[in-house]
Amino acid sequence: xxxxxxxxxxxxxxxxxxxxxxxxxxxxxxxxxxxxxxxxxxxxxxxxxxxxxxxxxxxxxxxxxxxxxxxxxxxxxxxxxxxxxxxxxxxxxxxxxxxxxxxxxx
Amino acid sequence: xxxxxxxxxxxxxxxxxxxxxxxxxxxxxxxxxxxxxxxxxxxxxxxxxxxxxxxxxxxxxxxxxxxxxxxxxxxxxxxxxxxxxxxxxxxxxxxxxxxxxxxxxxxxxxxxxxxxxxxxxxxxxxxxxxxxxxxxxxxxxxxxxxxxxxxxxxxxxxxxxxxxxxxxxxxxxxxxxxxxxxxxxxxxxxxxx
Numbered sequence: 518x519x520x521x522x523x524x525x526x527x528x529x530x531x532x533x534x535x536x537x538x539x540x541x542x543x544x545x546x547x548x549x550x551x552x553x554x555x556x557x558x559x560x561x562x563x564x565x566x567x568x569x570x571x572x573x574x575x576x577x578x579x580x581x582x583x584x585x586x587x588x589x590x591x592x593x594x595x596x597x598x599x600x601x602x603x604x605x606x607x608x609x610x611x612x613x614x615x616x617x618x619x620x621x622x623x
Numbered sequence: 624x625x626x627x628x629x630x631x632x633x634x635x636x637x638x639x640x641x642x643x644x645x646x647x648x649x650x651x652x653x654x655x656x657x658x659x660x661x662x663x664x665x666x667x668x669x670x671x672x673x674x675x676x677x678x679x680x681x682x683x684x685x686x687x688x689x690x691x692x693x694x695x696x697x698x699x700x701x702x703x704x705x706x707x708x709x710x711x712x713x714x715x716x717x718x719x720x721x722x723x724x725x726x727x728x729x730x731x732x733x734x735x736x737x738x739x740x741x742x743x744x745x746x747x748x749x750x751x752x753x754x755x756x757x758x759x760x761x762x763x764x765x766x767x768x769x770x771x772x773x774x775x776x777x778x779x780x781x782x783x784x785x786x787x788x789x790x791x792x793x794x795x796x797x798x799x800x801x802x803x804x805x806x807x808x809x810x811x812x813x814x815x816x
Binding site for chain 2: 523525526527528529530532533535536537538539540541543544545546547549550551553554555557
């Protein structure tokens with residue numbers, strides 16, 4: 518095949534203009550692109566940065582967890598205290614328990 | 624919605640919800656423009672087809688990043704510039720590019736025959752081949768600047784916005800690119816920009 522006559526350009530701008538005519542025609546790529554898109558799973562969008570409302574809600578949920586632990590701890594303390602203050606059974610095989618203060622007092 | 628009459632932004636918003644018909648229309652509108660733009664980074668048709676497809680697929684997968692405050696066309700073209708830039712940067716790091724190989728004598732090796740075919744394809748387009756040989760001497764950033772300045776006729780301000788470079792940095796890059804281009808042009812017998 519005979520090649521086209523090529524007049525060497527004098528400037529780069531002229532060369533750029535000449536080369537524009539050499540760009541091949543674009544085929545219709547819609548089908549191939551659509552095929553590739555329907556085959557590949559679409560990635561999940563990245564999470565957006567938190568707004569002030571989200572931050573408050575998050576703090577709220579952390580607060581609820583903290584409050585839950587607080588209530589559980591308070592209940593534990595209360596039952597322990599009640600256990601400690603409950604009077605001991607006084608009667609046993611060796612008679613009533615001797616109190617330390619009584620011993621020191623004597 | 625009538626896709627033919629819808630604006631780019633309307634189509635993009637529709638495509639964001641996963642409507643592939645709306646995205647088809649976007650591809651129809653811009654494939655030729657992106658094809659001719661990326662040709663300056665990749666003059667071989669088989670690779671160019673993949674590159675254009677990759678650009679549209681990347682755009683679709685990143686549609687959630689596009690904000691309706693800016694034009695969709697500008698966002699898409701920016702993606703195309705980055706795709707071309709990345710492609711050329713990777714290709715340039717390879718030891719021997721196809722364009723360089725086309726200058727070698729081909730023997731009976733099937734690979735060489737294939738390369739010879741590619742060489743014939745470019746010999747039919749001597750201007751494009753000469754541009755490619757000159758551009759191969761430029762670094763990726765320089766090639767982007769030259770392409771945007773000479774083919775797309777963009778101002779330095781527009782290039783800086785498109786590439787996310789500061790204006791001062793763009794001026795420096797442009798000056799450096801022009802110097803290198805002048806040197807490469809002289810080596811090929813072209814005296815002026």
